[in-house]
Amino acid sequence: MSNWDSEYERTVASQPVTESDRNSEVLRIPGSALTAFPITPEVVTISVNGAERSVLWSPRSNDRRSGTLAVGIDIMSALPVSEPVRIGVKDGVFHLQPALLAA
Numbered sequence: 312m313s314n315w316d317s318e319y320e321r322t323v324a325s326q327p328v329t330e331s332d333r334n335s336e337v338l339r340i341p342g343s344a345l346t347a348f349p350i351t352p353e354v355v356t357i358s359v360n361g362a363e364r365s366v367l368w369s370p371r372s373n374d375r376r377s378g379t380l381a382v383g384i385d386i387m388s389a390l391p392v393s394e395p396v397r398i399g400v401k402d403g404v405f406h407l408q409p410a411l412l413a414a
Contacts, residue, residue: 319399319406323347326377328390336384338396338407339377345370347400348378358406359386382407 323344326332332339340348348368349355355368357380367381390396390409397408 319401321347321400323398323400324395325380325398327393327395328387330392333387333390333392334384336381336387337379338382338387340380340398341377344398345378347398348380348405355380356404357382358404359409363404380405 323340325344326339326341328338348370350370352367352369354365356363357366359382364383366383368378369381370378386407386409394409399406399408
């Protein structure tokens with residue numbers, strides 16, 4: 312377990328970001344990570360580099376589809392393609408640790 316992982320109650324990863332994802336406002340969350348998120352659609356708090364914002368979480372109702380976290384086009388367009396985003400959960404806040412923003 313890395314130092315980053317030990318700071319959080321739980322850590323998960325998003326789906327690897329695609330070019331299509333970068334042009335949208337949503338980060339896709341795989342089925343294996345859904346248990347870290349609420350079971351119903353709701354507004355949640357995310358943090359990127361210490362800046363918090365409220366975003367919409369959608370768990371999707373179809374087991375074959377990823378849940379989505381509407382983080383915004385500004386964040387999505389800055390993410391590297393083919394890399395997942397690490398997400399640490401602490402005190403109800405979802406801390407995003409994109410590879411590009413981690414440096």
